[in-house]
Amino acid sequence: MAPICKVAVIQLYPKPLQPEHNFNKAATYIRSAAAQGAELAVLPEYHLTNWLPKDPAFAGLCKDWETYLKKYQELAKECQICIQPGTIVESHPDPSPTTSLPTLLNVAYFISHEGKILGKYVKKNLWHPEREHLTGSGRDVHEVFDTPIGKVGMLICWDLAFPEAWRELVAQGAKIVLAPTFWTLNDCNEAGLARNPCSEALFLDSMLTCRAFENTCAVVFANAGGPPGRGYAGLSQVVVPFTGPLVRMGSCSEGMSVVDIDMQVLEDAEENYQIRADLARDDWHYDYRHSNTKDNDDNGSKVKERL
Template sequence: MAPIVKVAVIQLYPEPLQPEQNFAKACTFIRSAASQGADLAVLPEYHLTNWQPKEPSFATLCEQWEVYLKGYQALAKECEICIVPGTIVESHQGEGEGEGEGDRLLNVAYFIDGAGEVRGKYVKKNLWGPERDHLTGSGRDDHPVFDTPFGKVGMLICWDLAFPEAFRELIAQGAKIIIVPTFWTLKDCNEAGLALNPSSEVLFLDSILTARAFENTCAIVFANAGGPPGHGYAGLSQVTVPFVGALTRLGSCAEGMSVVGVDMQILEDAEENYNVRGDLARDDWHYDYRHSTRKES
């Protein structure tokens, strides 16, 4: 039988521009997860600073990214737990693409193992509209898959969810768990959509997470930000698998954590039924999912 992976999905409210406070809160959740026997703890996107790119201090705070990455590495080693610390926005000075161009901000997810070693790194590729004025995406770089104590894992970030190609590229490389740190709010829907359905983004998230799990015979660990009622936080952090849907699902606003066992046999049984990975592996398969492939003219 396949193993059971115990996952802690953590939904917290990132206090705007308060990385030390948010880091301390995240560490408290992670220690609690470890005490409950969790193998993996996952935090939301922008969990250190919230999304405040127009504030002058935002970019300055992002210069401290290595401090927090090393802090999570030390915590992972101390607690012997794997950690995906949501995303950490990194400021890289003087690394613009053109000559004389200035700083770059990268939105980065890391996978840290229980020995404190970084096993994987992913820079957000599909930037949400307002992010494009502030962040640099990973462009046409391949989506990476990496080896972990639970097998092959891939990571995506927030708006990447909307692109099935991203999942297919990870699945084609053998990933069975996809981890998705997120900062998704109810206000990400425009006025036309909200007029039709004020809960449009709830429908979007629940539907797409279930669909992606089924169509890729994978487990999805989705950690979103929560926050005070009335401020538009979507929450809904969950761990989703085929056949079942959400094994656990947090509410729309409040901070919290849920620890749930993911029976990896579910993924094997789903693949036996749907044969998605088998079809992707065929030499004559008729779809091409690799971003790096260039069609010959």
């Protein structure tokens, strides 16, 4: 019999450029989650600062990333709970001598209940407005980490729109995908909003349920919420195959839900859909990466077209 995994998904309004205030609020939720028996607490993307990269104070605050990472490590050890602290934007000196601008990385960590860092992931698929300010992880392979709750993968916000990222994680055995996010209703353009003002909510709900089914995995999606009228999407949720969302929060509310994930549902879904079994086959036919080149094998007899 597969175990039950108790997870806390936390939806916060990140007060702009006030990391200490936001950390203290997050810590209060995490302590509450631990008191309710949660094994893991997951926070949103940009939960310490909000996303204000053009504000002169933003980059300066990101220099304190190690301070807050250590605080979360200490909190995890104190509360005996694993923590996925959303994302923490790290500021590093630019190695190029021609510029004094720092390199900013949007990073997700997995911290064990002993305060140890078990996994680190730098956001790969940057949303268009982020590309002016952040450096992504490029062609680095998506990694899966062994944790006290099983094999875990991490994706961040716009990563969720790329099925290839999920496939890399599932092919390595990920059973739970953690998805810290700062996804708003205003991420849709005017043409889309004219057709459906809630377009991004539809996108999120549909995508998260679909990804859980098509990868026979559980998804823990922690998004930012905020005051009404500012475009916050919220909708933090925990999703599994067959059932869909086990919990789904509102768009504007802050709060936390502690959810029991019956890991047996993942085994039952895999028995039905056999996604992982297909991915593991030697003759699996989607053995390619996207590019504009064509490769021949050693004998020159087989061509894989990389679209």
